[in-house]
Amino acid sequence: MSPRNLGSLLVGATLLVPVPSQGQLPDGLDAYWAEVSRTVADGDFRGYASLYHPDAVLVSLASGTSVPIARALEGWEPGFVDVREGRAAAEVEFRFTRRLHDAASAHETGIFRYSLRPRGGEASVATVHFEALLVRVDGAWRMLMEYQKGPAPEEAWDAAGESTEAGRGAVGSGPAPRPEDTEVWEPVPRTVRPGRYAGPTSPPDDAIVLFDGSDLSEWVNVRDNTPAGWTVADGVVTVDKSVGDIQTRRRFRDYQLHLEWRVPEEITGEGQARGNSGLYLAFAGDPPGGYELQILDSYGNATYVNGMAGSVYKQHVPLANPARPPGSWQTYDVLWTAPRFNEEGVLESPARVTALFNGVVVQNDVVLKGRTLYRGVPVYRPHGEAPIMLQAHGDPSPPISFRNIWVRPLR
């Protein structure tokens, strides 16, 4: 159909609908774009993917393709993993030139600017004309079509920033929070030589044994809820980074937990890329997923102190550093008090943690500020009983091992 025919058809059929409101944006639409920016900056792939309608389509004029969003997401996931694991930093900013909407649908036209900077490298930046079609499903905005039209010149980007109303046009603009913004480097907790490791602590008879050396029947893979795929051998389970994080089948509220972990003697890397894992004390799933008691080789390995072993990651520096050298077994004993939320999802009481690392108190009934974030400040989101999660960190150092994991729910 030629444009002329199309025009006459539209006029002839009086397909004109009321001019979309130029007034207030519908609830949650700006928050939607802010969430897109957040998930990109955090490398939160699952969060990002959830912002699309399952039947969404990506149309790219530049590459002349139209594909289901699942296909596009497959291609984008590795970039998110690089960001989440600190190998790269990404951000995206949106500027809109036209916003058509009613309460349940929106057609957004504008330009996005996406940048990806590998650690130690130069950022690559794409500035792209785009349109997005969104629908509101059960109260949540979901993108049904993303139409990438092609590169936008710098003047168009600048003009888009100027031509829109303050507070409406540039969503997610301004610098995204940087990981280093929430690092604390000083003072460094004093080193304590812990007592001798006396061998695995046998669980009390009322404990739920999560791993006794034989199998991972109490655990599933986070990514697809299938039986946990880490390697069990010689009474020890070793992280398989290709499998990803694992979590307990059971859910817990408040508990006492014992866990033993070992960084391999031949560990390589430095800082956060040396024996990194993590004990997520409650892993609610929806991002940001949970509350991390950091696991890392902290024996003579400098990093930010709110990211060393025994830290509540980026929230609470450990009171001491009782780390044993790589190749040694180390113990965590944890008292976890889960946060409480009322029926409206409002926080009623925050989470609290007491933790002993190799028998030395490293966290003394500290109050958590929310779920762990690599970028930005912790946030609370409501959840009930939740699994315990063990992290498969993507750094290239050899994987760590665990054994003798048990928990006693507290009522």
Ligand code: MG
């Ligand atoms: Mg970790």
